[in-house]
Structures are given as C-alpha cells and as structure tokens.
Amino acid sequence: MRWPDDGTGGTTPPAADRIDPAVLGALLRRHGWQRRGGAAGRYARWTPPGAAGSGTSLLVPESRAYPDSADLLGEALTALARSAAPSAREVLVSLAVPSDEVRWWREVPKGPAGAASWSEQDHLRGAAHRMLLAGALAARGAAGYYGARHRAKALASLDGVLVEPAAGGGLTAYVPAVSGRPAVVRLYEALNAVRDAVDYQRTTGGMEAFDAAVRAGVSRELTESVVALVHGSEGVRIALDWAPAAGVPAGCAARPEPVDFSPGDLPALRAAGARLLSREPSLAVRITGAVVRLRRTGPRGPGVVRLRVLAGAEVPYVRIELDEEAYRIAGHAHLVGLPIRVVGRLESRGGFRRLSAAGEVTPVQVDDAERDRLMKSLQENVDFFEEACGAEAPAPPRAAEPGRGPG
Secondary structure: OOOOEOOOOOEOOOOHHHOOHHHHHHHHHHOOOEEOOOOOOOEEEEEOOOOOOOOOOEEEEOOOOOOOHHHHHHHHHHHHHHOOOHHHHHHHHHHHOOEEEEEEEEOOOOOHHHOOOHHHHHHHHHHHHHHHHHHHHHOOOOOOOOOOOOHHHHHHOOOOOEEEEOOOOOEEEEEEHHHHHHHHHHHHHHHHHHHHHHHHHHHHOOOHHHHHHHHHOOOHHHHHHHHHHHOOOOOEEEEEEOOOOOOOOOOOOOOOOOEEEOHHHHHHHHHHHHHHHHHOOOEEEEEEEEEEEEEOOOOOOOEEEEEEEEEOOOOOEEEEEEOHHHHHHHHHHHHOOOOEEEEEEEEOOOOOOEEEEEEEEEEOOOOHHHHHHHHHHHHHOHHHHHHHHOOOOOOOOOOOOOOOOOO
C-alpha cells in the first residue's frame, strides 16, 4: 500500500477526523512506541522504539473532548507519515483500514547487513498466503481436506489484505476486520489446535488429536502451509493482534500468545496432512453444469466430459466419465446450448475435481439469456467439440428453437 506523496519527501497521512485517539494510542503501544508522560487526562507523549526515530515524538490526545484535540491528532499523523521508524508505517497502515494483524517470522541465516534474500522473502510470502487461505477455507466450514471446494470464495474474502515487511524482519498481513475477521479467528483457533495436536503426537505417538482438531479449523491445507513455513528454517513464529477499532472477537484472548513451530514438528505435520487427505470422504452430489469440453477416442463408445459447475457443488469444474448414451446426451445438450444435470460422487482424490459413478444425465431448460451465453461459449470453443466427435463433427447451430431439448 502506498500513501500519496506530500511534495516534501514524506507521505500524506489519513484524515484526522477519521481517527479515534484511543485506537491510535493502542496501535502505538502495540508497535513498540513508548509513552513518556504528558498532561494527565488530556494527552500523552509517545516516542518511537529504539533509536529509529531519535528526536521524534508525538502528542496524542486522550479523547476528542478538548478544543485542541483535532490539531494534535493532525500533527501526530503528519509526524508519523514523515517518521523514519518502520513501525510508523505499520501504524499508518492499521489506521487506514481497521485490520487484524498476522505476523510471521522465520529463523534463517541472514545475508549481508542482516538482509533477507529474495528467495527467502518469496518463500515466506508464499507460505503466509497459503496459511491465510487455509483460515479462509475453514471459515466456510470444517473439513480435513478442501481441494478445489470453496477456493474461489475463500480467495475473494482475502482481496483486501495488505502485506508489508514486518519491523525486525518477517512479514505482516493486515486483514480488514470487516471482511476477513472470520478467517483470522478460525486461523487463530486452528493454529493452537495444530500446536496441541503436534505436542500430543510427539508425546504419545498417537494421531487421533488431529482428527478432533478438524472441528477447530485444522485441515490438510493448514498443515501443508505450516510445513512450507518451517521447511528450511530453524523455527517459525506466528502472532496475531486484533484490530483495536473492531474489539476482541468473542471467545478469543485479548492478546493471543504467539504460536511456534520447529523442524522437529515436521514429521507429525506431514503425517497429519496425509491422514487428513485419506480420511476426507467423497460426497454424493447432484450437479448442474454447462458442458465445456468433450473427449473420446473414437466416434462411438464412452467418453469424458468437463462441466463448468452452475449449482450443486462448491467447485468451479468437474471431470466426468460417461457411458456412450450419457455422452451422446451431453454432446447434444452442448450443441443446443443447454446445461445438464448429473448425479454421482465427488471424489476427494484429485481435489474434488472428478465425479465418479455418474448417472441420470439430463438436459436442463434455461432462460433465453443463459442459453445465448452458453451458445456464445460454444462458438468460442468449437474446437473442443470437434476433438470429441472427430473430423465430421457438425458445426454448432446458429440458433436453437426455444424450449427444445436435444433429440
């Protein structure tokens, strides 16, 4: 995130009239600023951590009850925007959008002058993204393994997340409390459940604690993200802080303790991921979808169909093997711009992207607008149909008669 340049080499801070003094004080304290006195009950003087902003101090009003409180807030925000202290930027980002903060640190050998390598930063960002996605998936419902399920909506819920290098190394994600708090709450619960389950496994050798931890949001996706974070390091730490403006979520600690993992945890985490994958059952579903691809080896016999899912499952596409008659119905529905409905079992193997034991393939009537859209898609992808039917495949029709299904 970038603030607009103010023309003096600094940056333009957020508007003072949008800032709660109590929230600003809480963020300064969180990010290591020291309170050095001030007029009791009126304002506090804050100085940055260490010597990063030597000579800089902020006067922050305790409330808006006094006539000069707006001026003091404005001056404090301007000073923050021009401060050289890395923590000043972190405070400004948290003020811009009330956010829950998630921080990751990896203990790895440092480069010259303590700098992290490009590959290390890339690795950290990738693992952190996977961990946030696991929390967003868990917010949509507990499962030991999600595969392709819920992925699009989980990713959409993280659209507003801001990511910045953390003061002192590591990485910080600012997750907007309005849209992303359910994901952060589930991540908070799940990380603690993983830590407890790993401790149980290392003490007793038993894996059953991971089965119970699924209810707390633990999944294969989460254990894989922790493995990615720990691998190649001497240890990792994940810490959470709630947005002061949004308060503490019900049932959560006001100041959550950081969660640590070490290379010694990797065998338990990998075994847990394999266990959660193998134990996730297939699902009986009735899917409605548009045929987007057909393929078979000859002009007759069974074939494979790919559907873009319209309803019935939280996945974008599925692959289905159909017998000759069902394949013929799917091909005709494709030609006239109709989706089909099919029942079967959504298999966890392969990420819930394959439907097995498929049957009851039936064309579905749709309104004219939807049919036109499906026909346009057919025109744009006619080569797929030609692959399925061979060189003598008929050209797609210019229009289909309303209300008629496949012959």
